[in-house]
Amino acid sequence: MAELSVPTIESFTVTLIVRRFDPENDTEPKWEDFDVEMYGTDRVLDALHKIKWEQDGSLTFRRSCAHGVCGSDAMRINGRNRLACKTLIKDLDISKPIYVEPIKGLPVEKDLIVDMTPFYKAYLEINPFLVATDKPKKERLQSPEDRARYDDTTKCILCAACTSSCPVFWTDGQYFGPAAIVNAHRFIFDSRDENAELRLDILNDKEGVWRCRTTFNCTEACPRGIEVTKAIAEVKQAILRGRA
Amino acid sequence: MAIKPAGTLYRGKVGMWSWVLHRISGVGIFFFLLVHVLDTALVRVSPEAYNIVIESYKTPVVGLAELGLVGAILFHGLNGLRVIAIDFWSKGTKYQSVMFWVVITVTVVAVAGFTPMHLARVFGH
Numbered sequence: 001m002a003e004l005s006v007p008t009i010e011s012f013t014v015t016l017i018v019r020r021f022d023p024e025n026d027t028e029p030k031w032e033d034f035d036v037e038m039y040g041t042d043r044v045l046d047a048l049h050k051i052k053w054e055q056d057g058s059l060t061f062r063r064s065c066a067h068g069v070c071g072s073d074a075m076r077i078n079g080r081n082r083l084a085c086k087t088l089i090k091d092l093d094i095s096k097p098i099y100v101e102p103i104k105g106l107p108v109e110k111d112l113i114v115d116m117t118p119f120y121k122a123y124l125e126i127n128p129f130l131v132a133t134d135k136p137k138k139e140r141l142q143s144p145e146d147r148a149r150y151d152d153t154t155k156c157i158l159c160a161a162c163t164s165s166c167p168v169f170w171t172d173g174q175y176f177g178p179a180a181i182v183n184a185h186r187f188i189f190d191s192r193d194e195n196a197e198l199r200l201d202i203l204n205d206k207e208g209v210w211r212c213r214t215t216f217n218c219t220e221a222c223p224r225g226i227e228v229t230k231a232i233a234e235v236k237q238a239i240l241r242g243r244a
Numbered sequence: 245m246a247i248k249p250a251g252t253l254y255r256g257k258v259g260m261w262s263w264v265l266h267r268i269s270g271v272g273i274f275f276f277l278l279v280h281v282l283d284t285a286l287v288r289v290s291p292e293a294y295n296i297v298i299e300s301y302k303t304p305v306v307g308l309a310e311l312g313l314v315g316a317i318l319f320h321g322l323n324g325l326r327v328i329a330i331d332f333w334s335k336g337t338k339y340q341s342v343m344f345w346v347v348i349t350v351t352v353v354a355v356a357g358f359t360p361m362h363l364a365r366v367f368g369h
Contacts, residue, residue, distance in 0.1 A: 029251075076251075076252070078252075079254055079255035080254070080255050099252050101251055101252065104251070165254065165256070167254075167256075167263070213263050214259065214263070214327060214331070214337075215259045215262075215263045216256075216257065216258075216259025216260070216337075216340060216341075217254070217256045217257075217259065219259075219337075220256070220257055220259070229259075229330075229340075230337040233336070233337055237332075
């Protein structure tokens with residue numbers, strides 16, 4: 001019988017430098033490096049899994065779906081906010097170590113896990129639900145044009161990559177932040193919703209949309225490709241007009 | 245391997261750096277205006293003292309600082325127009341990066357045109 005030639009899949013070794021913090025033993029975070037063998041199809045999340053499963057079980061990070069839908073694993077990869085599950089290692093510069101840190105501006109609880117409470121609190125404050133008093137027999141109709149107005153902002157998965165990339169949010173934790181404004185935008189420009197005025201009023205605050213300094217870090221960080229800064233600019237315009 | 249003790253610097257793109265430059269140039273211009281208002285106000289107090297102060301500015305160091313001042317004001321003013329466009333022009337957010345490079349180009353060209361003229365004046369006598 002002819003010999004079967006089994007093609008070998010090329011692998012490479014990459015160094016990950018992870019910013020770690022153990023609240024029980026550390027007073028401040030420290031860097032720790034790990035070498036892992038990876039394949040071209042592996043993502044940063046796979047590398048973190050490999051470290052946790054094979055090298056150091058105490059490494060702590062969040063992840064649920066691992067496919068860019070749940071928004072649990074936003075972290076700072078080589079200085080930029082990314083989802084670990086959507087970042088292929090081969091797309092990064094693997095000749096250098098890969099730096100992985102928790103997202104900025106929220107209190108670190110352990111390793112890559114931050115306390116998301118302030119983030120969710122800002123989200124809740126903008127009333128992220130449909131307010132409609134009419135009682136139609138079937139569904140509420142909407143034209144494709146009206147639907148298109150807020151299409152972009154329906155894509156948010158609340159991963160906090162945008163809010164924690166914002167220099168204003170880093171220094172002023174009271175700022176609503178891009179994610180809350182994006183989700184307000186989703187209802188403000190929804191023709192079926194009746195509470196746009198209230199939401200515009202909430203965001204016309206000292207800590208509301210006017211805190212935005214248009215650095216575009218949020219737009220660049222969004223793993224769903226939402227044009228966050230544009231959405232914020234549209235809310236600013238709506239406040240100036242006094243209506244959506 | 246040298247392990248950095250602090251976290252890494254956020255690697256934002258031109259939007260972030262234009263904001264940083266805008267702030268730095270703004271603070272610089274503020275301090276210039278503060279000194280400028282004070283020295284000009286001095287003329288009401290004592291014209292002789294005013295003359296002494298203005299004469300003391302005629303050094304190469306101040307001459308070079310003036311070059312920086314022209315650059316800072318040009319950048320701050322032009323980038324201010326860019327920020328206004330981002331806020332009020334519907335396509336502003338789309339072209340923010342292009343507009344940033346336009347601002348930088350105009351600033352560099354204008355400063356480059358001004359520099360020989362200015363330096364000839366500073367070092368000419």
